[in-house]
Amino acid sequence: MYEMTLGLEIHCELKTESKIFCGCRNEFGGEPNTHCCPVCSGFPGVMPVLNEKAVEYTVRTGLALNCEISRYSKWDRKNYFYPDLPKAWQTSQYDLPLCKGGFVEYELDGKIKTVRINRIHLEEDAGKLLHEGGVSRIDYNRSGVPLMEIVTEPDLHSEAEAVAFLDGLKSVLKYIGVSDVKMQEGSLRCDVNLSVAKPGQKLGTRTETKNLNSFSAVKRSILFEYDRQCGVLNAGGTITQETRRWDDNKSVGYSMRGKEDAHDYRYFPEPDLMPVVLSGEKIEEIRKAIPRLKKERIAIYTEKLGLPLYDARILTADKDIADLFEGTAAVFKNPKKASNYIMSEIMRKGKREGSEDVEIGVSPAALAEILTLIDSGVISLAASKDVLDAVWNGAESPLAAVERLGLRQNSDSGELESAVKEVIAANASAAEQYKAGNQKVAAFLVGQVMKATKGKSNPKLVGELIEKLLKTN
Amino acid sequence: MKVTRKEVERIAALGRLELSEEQKREMEAHLSGMTEHFKMLDAVDTSSVPPTAHILDKVNVLRPDKAEPSFERDALLANAPERDGECYIVPRAVE
Ligand SMILES: [Zn+2]
Numbered sequence: 001m002y003e004m005t006l007g008l009e010i011h012c013e014l015k016t017e018s019k020i021f022c023g024c025r026n027e028f029g030g031e032p033n034t035h036c037c038p039v040c041s042g043f044p045g046v047m048p049v050l051n052e053k054a055v056e057y058t059v060r061t062g063l064a065l066n067c068e069i070s071r072y073s074k075w076d077r078k079n080y081f082y083p084d085l086p087k088a089w090q091t092s093q094y095d096l097p098l099c100k101g102g103f104v105e106y107e108l109d110g111k112i113k114t115v116r117i118n119r120i121h122l123e124e125d126a127g128k129l130l131h132e133g134g135v136s137r138i139d140y141n142r143s144g145v146p147l148m149e150i151v152t153e154p155d156l157h158s159e160a161e162a163v164a165f166l167d168g169l170k171s172v173l174k175y176i177g178v179s180d181v182k183m184q185e186g187s188l189r190c191d192v193n194l195s196v197a198k199p200g201q202k203l204g205t206r207t208e209t210k211n212l213n214s215f216s217a218v219k220r221s222i223l224f225e226y227d228r229q230c231g232v233l234n235a236g237g238t239i240t241q242e243t244r245r246w247d248d249n250k251s252v253g254y255s256m257r258g259k260e261d262a263h264d265y266r267y268f269p270e271p272d273l274m275p276v277v278l279s280g281e282k283i284e285e286i287r288k289a290i291p292r293l294k295k296e297r298i299a300i301y302t303e304k305l306g307l308p309l310y311d312a313r314i315l316t317a318d319k320d321i322a323d324l325f326e327g328t329a330a331v332f333k334n335p336k337k338a339s340n341y342i343m344s345e346i347m348r349k350g351k352r353e354g355s356e357d358v359e360i361g362v363s364p365a366a367l368a369e370i371l372t373l374i375d376s377g378v379i380s381l382a383a384s385k386d387v388l389d390a391v392w393n394g395a396e397s398p399l400a401a402v403e404r405l406g407l408r409q410n411s412d413s414g415e416l417e418s419a420v421k422e423v424i425a426a427n428a429s430a431a432e433q434y435k436a437g438n439q440k441v442a443a444f445l446v447g448q449v450m451k452a453t454k455g456k457s458n459p460k461l462v463g464e465l466i467e468k469l470l471k472t473n
Numbered sequence: 474m475k476v477t478r479k480e481v482e483r484i485a486a487l488g489r490l491e492l493s494e495e496q497k498r499e500m501e502a503h504l505s506g507m508t509e510h511f512k513m514l515d516a517v518d519t520s521s522v523p524p525t526a527h528i529l530d531k532v533n534v535l536r537p538d539k540a541e542p543s544f545e546r547d548a549l550l551a552n553a554p555e556r557d558g559e560c561y562i563v564p565r566a567v568e
Contacts, residue, residue, distance in 0.1 A: 016538045033560060083566050130560065136563050
């Protein structure tokens with residue numbers, strides 16, 4: 001039985017406002033070639049100027065991943081010919097990257113594991129090719145988007161470890177605010193280096209599968225490549241070091257034959273960019289700007305806000321959820337109720353099928369208002385779902401939605417009493433059971449009243465009325 | 474230093490250049506002459522000079538992260554040998 005060894009290279013687009021070497025907007029989507037200028041379209045004679053935020057974000061990442069930050073780093077040209085790269089070289093960092101060393105802790109099956117980081121460097125993203133018929137169309141909107149490459153040591157040994165690590169890393173990158181880490185939009189992509197060896201023997205020859213853009217593709221491509229390498233070795237063959245691609249639709253990996261010859265990137269120092277020198281003070285300044293990470297937030301939620309650890313973990317799995325919770329709990333002073341509502345209603349509504357991300361369509365202020373409306377008895381829990389639907393991704397306030405939809409619940413006991421009487425009359429046997437001491441039918445009767453009044457009654461009041469009416473009868 | 478025929482062919486392949494026999498011969502002579510010329514640097518004693526990444530003394534030439542208007546697409550695409558109003562068009566290039 002062979003053991004697999006994995007090392008990952010993670011490409012992460014940074015969430016800056018402008019591109020790395022020019023002022024064009026760094027934005028996903030947009031009409032082709034509309035976020036472009038002579039610099040990012042690779043016109044001759046143009047001069048790149050480095051975006052300071054891209055440097056700061058890379059250093060921030062290095063600090064969050066326990067790296068050593070280089071006091072002196074420089075730029076290099078990585079030369080290759082492919083039309084996604086208009087200059088025919090990618091401006092990158094070769095021998096003096098911004099961050100070196102480091103490690104990431106992640107959790108798998110309740111155990112904390114560690115992956116060492118080899119380096120983090122900054123480079124520019126390439127454009128996009130759209131293959132149609134006999135031609136390729138080129139869109140350079142993505143060309144020049146700041147791209148951070150995180151290279152791990154070969155410390156992973158299963159597809160489950162790789163995915164758990166990536167999930168942990170993704171969470172950190174989102175927490176520190178350097179990237180929106182949307183795998184579907186390509187702002188987080190992964191290359192997998194994989195080799196196999198019998199336990200105790202030295203590492204085998206590795207292959208590299210490039211450009212995986214979902215956790216599922218990472219997992220399946222690893223299993224495919226592991227099986228393939230084992231098959232080759234078991235048949236007496238040898239593994240060739242090569243670059244491979246993953247076809248996600250067909251679930252097969254394949255070799256990019258003939259590209260090996262072009263693998264000589266002929267790196268040389270970039271003469272158009274000056275080295276980056278970072279002082280100790282500057283590095284400390286960047287360190288201070290790192291937002292609170294998951295661990296610290298869990299501590300605050302459990303210790304200061306009194307939430308169970310279970311809640312704290314679920315709320316902090318995604319930064320957007322954690323931010324929503326904190327913002328809501330700052331206004332609506334019942335953290336547990338806020339937590340319950342977010343874990344049920346918000347997560348149900350924000351989770352799109354097939355996506356690893358949760359999308360939030362409600363502001364902390366609006367959510368606090370909804371919770372206050374429930375708490376003060378203005379609307380029922382059931383009606384709050386309609387209010388949430390109404391304000392989701394919209395400008396309407398919860399209270400305005402309540403009035404527009406007529407969701408204000410009836411707390412008029414006279415009116416309610418007649419509704420309750422009607423329900424009791426229509427459910428005589430249930431009423432008898434209640435009188436005979438069967439408390440369980442109370443919930444049934446409340447439900448019937450709620451149904452009869454289309455969810456607009458105050459269930460607490462209804463319960464009290466049922467008790468009063470059936471006891472005095 | 475002599476640049477061999479094999480090296481010329483490899484460099485041409487990396488640059489996606491197709492050279493005739495005649496051109497290869499020319500390149501051999503040109504590149505050999507250039508490397509020969511630069512060899513005069515070897516005569517300078519640099520043992521006391523620290524290595525540098527750049528010939529200029531400047532560091533940290535940075536700009537603030539501020540988006541500015543991009544170029545007119547038509548103006549950019551006007552330089553393309555082939556285009557369709559939205560994109561540059563090149564011969565199909567699939568890795
Ligand atoms: Zn640009």
